[in-house]
């Protein structure tokens with residue numbers, strides 16, 4: 227089986243379409259996994275949910291999904307994120323809201339534990355550094371975990387006998403072999419990259435080869451920005467897509 231691994235789609239339809247087109251070429255659409263934040267920030271929540279639901283979809287809830295459906299307050303959000311979240315909540319159909327509410331915080335599948343932020347704090351914690359990574363490894367019931375939330379592609383590897391894990395930034399074309407070492411894998415923000423590369427990010431998982439391949443793809447950023455402008459979403463959220471920051 228070959229699976230498309232996404233996180234942080236954030237209602238960015240052009241980015242999602244680019245990812246799914248590429249995954250189709252790779253024959254990697256047996257399942258689509260999304261490690262949270264299906265909506266929020268972006269202009270097309272309904273369209274993105276409908277498109278993802280055309281595939282066998284396995285997803286966990288992110289902080290934006292929870293906040294848009296009353297499962298979490300936006301008190302910890304910055305002003306623009308909170309505004310976009312309220313905008314999203316107003317536009318979700320009852321079916322879309324019910325679907326987002328039904329998403330679990332943690333999901334195990336094919337030997338991988340999926341969670342948006344971290345197992346210690348699924349909606350809140352960012353796994354950027356060693357402390358958060360160590361806490362994740364302590365709680366990780368499977369060899370591997372798939373996370374999002376930071377919008378930065380990153381592989382973290384536990385090294386037996388060594389306290390500190392190794393952090394590997396992930397680039398287009400990188401292939402991760404799922405071997406004996408325990409790993410935390412973040413494929414990057416599909417709908418709002420934040421590592422300085424504006425291209426959309428995702429990965430494919432081959433369950434037979436036990437490999438994960440990472441990709442960065444150009445997409446029609448302007449069409450998403452135009453839809454955001456038409457929706458009067460905050461200017462800073464529109465601009466950041468140009469820079470991937």
Ligand code: ZN
Pocket residue numbers: 234236263288290375376377
């Ligand atoms: Zn996010």
